[in-house]
Amino acid sequence: MASKSAAAKSQIHLPTEDELLAMPESDYMNEAQLAFFRNRLKELEQEILTNAGTTTENLRETQFVPDPADRATIEEEHALELRTRDRERKLLKKVQQSITRIDAGDYGWCEETGEPIGIPRLLARPTATLSLEAQERREMRQKLYGD
Numbered sequence: 061m062a063s064k065s066a067a068a069k070s071q072i073h074l075p076t077e078d079e080l081l082a083m084p085e086s087d088y089m090n091e092a093q094l095a096f097f098r099n100r101l102k103e104l105e106q107e108i109l110t111n112a113g114t115t116t117e118n119l120r121e122t123q124f125v126p127d128p129a130d131r132a133t134i135e136e137e138h139a140l141e142l143r144t145r146d147r148e149r150k151l152l153k154k155v156q157q158s159i160t161r162i163d164a165g166d167y168g169w170c171e172e173t174g175e176p177i178g179i180p181r182l183l184a185r186p187t188a189t190l191s192l193e194a195q196e197r198r199e200m201r202q203k204l205y206g207d
Contacts, residue, residue: 072092102159104151
């Protein structure tokens with residue numbers, strides 16, 4: 061029975077962004093939409109992991125440069141690359157949590173209100189866990205109270 065469901069999942073047509081946006085609200089987070097976002101998140105996860113591997117290789121290839129100005133430039137480039145990878149590491153965690161939410165059936169629904177996050181917001185930020193209104197309220201509280 062498990063092979064049947066795996067075969068059925070592999071046959072799901074992945075809609076385009078335009079097709080997603082054209083779907084009626086009653087189809088929100090249907091099988092095709094979930095498959096689309098799972099695919100997008102898996103691609104993002106793979107891209108982040110590939111970038112991390114490239115960074116590791118780049119840092120291993122550190123060459124000795126006698127000129128202090130050149131050495132400083134190389135060190136600054138490495139620092140920038142490491143900051144970028146650190147942001148990607150945090151994003152990777154969110155991507156993996158989003159994939160888990162798809163598996164649990166919670167993806168696409170606001171953690172705070174339980175309302176739909178919305179396809180446009182998920183297309184812009186596939187790791188979103190709050191609706192736009194809930195996110196704005198959270199940011200306003202942070203601004204006011206410094207949380």
